[in-house]
Amino acid sequence: AQRVTQPEKLLSVFKGAPVELKCNYSYSGSPELFWYVQYSRQRLQLLLRHISRESIKGFTADLNKGETSFHLKKPFAQEEDSAMYYCALMNAGGTSYGKLTFGQGTILTVHP
Amino acid sequence: EAGVAQSPRYKIIEKRQSVAFWCNPISGHATLYWYQQILGQGPKLLIQFQNNGVVDDSQLPKDRFSAERLKGVDSTLKIQPAKLEDSAVYLCASSFRGVNYGYTFGSGTRLTVV
Numbered sequence: 001a002q003r004v005t006q007p008e009k010l011l012s013v014f015k016g017a018p019v020e021l022k023c024n025y026s027y028s029g030s031p032e033l034f035w036y037v038q039y040s041r042q043r044l045q046l047l048l049r050h051i052s053r054e055s056i057k058g059f060t061a062d063l064n065k066g067e068t069s070f071h072l073k074k075p076f077a078q079e080e081d082s083a084m085y086y087c088a089l090m091n092a093g094g095t096s097y098g099k100l101t102f103g104q105g106t107i108l109t110v111h112p
Numbered sequence: 113e114a115g116v117a118q119s120p121r122y123k124i125i126e127k128r129q130s131v132a133f134w135c136n137p138i139s140g141h142a143t144l145y146w147y148q149q150i151l152g153q154g155p156k157l158l159i160q161f162q163n164n165g166v167v168d169d170s171q172l173p174k175d176r177f178s179a180e181r182l183k184g185v186d187s188t189l190k191i192q193p194a195k196l197e198d199s200a201v202y203l204c205a206s207s208f209r210g211v212n213y214g215y216t217f218g219s220g221t222r223l224t225v226v
Binding site: 004043044045046086088096098099100101102103104105 | 115143145147152153154155156157160167168203207215216217218219220
């Protein structure tokens with residue numbers, strides 16, 4: 001069964017410090033991974049997806065198949081990055097293509 | 113483009129009552145999902161539709177939950193009778209199947225069962 005683990009429930013950093021939100025996954029096939037973010041009082045929204053290798057709002061995430069990880073990183077955190085972050089794995093085939101399995105989320109707080 | 117619309121935003125009911133949630137996906141999105149997000153947990157898929165057919169409802173508690181997507185557009189999720197543990201945010205999302213862009217979530221309906 002597929003599983004996504006975010007080991008940190010809470011993460012606090014100061015503005016300008018580097019931040020890394022950890023995500024590990026378990027999946028038998030070739031994974032498709034995403035990071036979603038939920039700012040206060042806003043809907044859940046896509047931050048980035050590993051397949052596009054993009055950087056959004058200064059965040060990047062690299063898929064490491066050997067370590068089955070997809071950690072989210074940003075070199076210099078900003079106060080506006082404070083939010084709940086979810087790592088998610090997508091079923092890449094079969095009838096449930098598109099189903100997302102989410103981790104439990106990490107609340108990031110960036111202090112001034 | 114308009115986003116995924118959900119209503120109501122909030123609902124408080126007593127246990128054993130029934131409740132229904134409505135979702136209108138993004139126009140043209142064939143796939144629609146209902147997720148349940150219990151406080152402190154990540155969203156969990158309840159049911160996935162492809163057009164008006166059910167693709168995956170393996171985690172839907174079918175003794176009390178039901179969902180339909182008539183005409184392959186709007187969808188309704190119903191709980192009858194509700195239990196205290198059904199208190200959660202119910203999220204609807206839609207995607208364009210075959211395009212790996214993730215998908216778009218609605219604002220959700222926050223259900224409190226007392």
